Amino acid sequence: METTLIILKPDAVQRGLMGRIISRFEDKGIQVVGAKFMQISGDLAARHYASHQGKPFYDGLVAFMTSSPVLVLALRGVGAIAICRKMMGATFGSNAEPGTIRGDFGVSNSFNLIHGSDSPEAAAHELGLFFGEGEVLDWGRASEGWVYDLSGDQPE
Numbered sequence: 001m002e003t004t005l006i007i008l009k010p011d012a013v014q015r016g017l018m019g020r021i022i023s024r025f026e027d028k029g030i031q032v033v034g035a036k037f038m039q040i041s042g043d044l045a046a047r048h049y050a051s052h053q054g055k056p057f058y059d060g061l062v063a064f065m066t067s068s069p070v071l072v073l074a075l076r077g078v079g080a081i082a083i084c085r086k087m088m089g090a091t092f093g094s095n096a097e098p099g100t101i102r103g104d105f106g107v108s109n110s111f112n113l114i115h116g117s118d119s120p121e122a123a124a125h126e127l128g129l130f131f132g133e134g135e136v137l138d139w140g141r142a143s144e145g146w147v148y149d150l151s152g153d154q155p156e
Contacts, residue, residue: 002080004117005126010068011111018071021101025075029147034074034136040065048129074136078155084116
């Protein structure tokens with residue numbers, strides 16, 4: 001099982017898309033193991049986007065991410081990082097395929113609705129930024145055997 005960080009950005013929150021986006025992940029079989037509705041501080045945004053410091057879009061990105069509350073999610077599943085990123089779609093809404101979150105809900109190249117970790121290392125780092133000890137839960141779902149084939153050594 002893999003755990004990833006997803007952020008429903010200010011535009012998703014302001015447009016009332018939180019429930020619809022979460023439903024897509026749950027419908028796919030991805031498990032919500034942590035959730036936090038929060039206002040990102042300038043300091044937290046700077047730490048989260050440290051790799052983009054000095055780039056032309058950095059100041060606008062930090063201003064955008066701190067402009068309104070966000071919903072931060074810890075999502076878990078087999079291959080969750082790749083699955084969630086595929087479900088998100090291309091970074092720019094204007095390029096995202098229909099059927100993806102950005103393709104169905106976005107057109108802007110600036111406001112792209114959602115962030116998702118891009119690797120296990122990034123997920124571990126990002127989850128540590130946004131969730132404290134005990135805020136990401138391990139819990140069993142009664143439906144797990146219907147989401148994954150559990151007949152072998154590894155869930156598939």
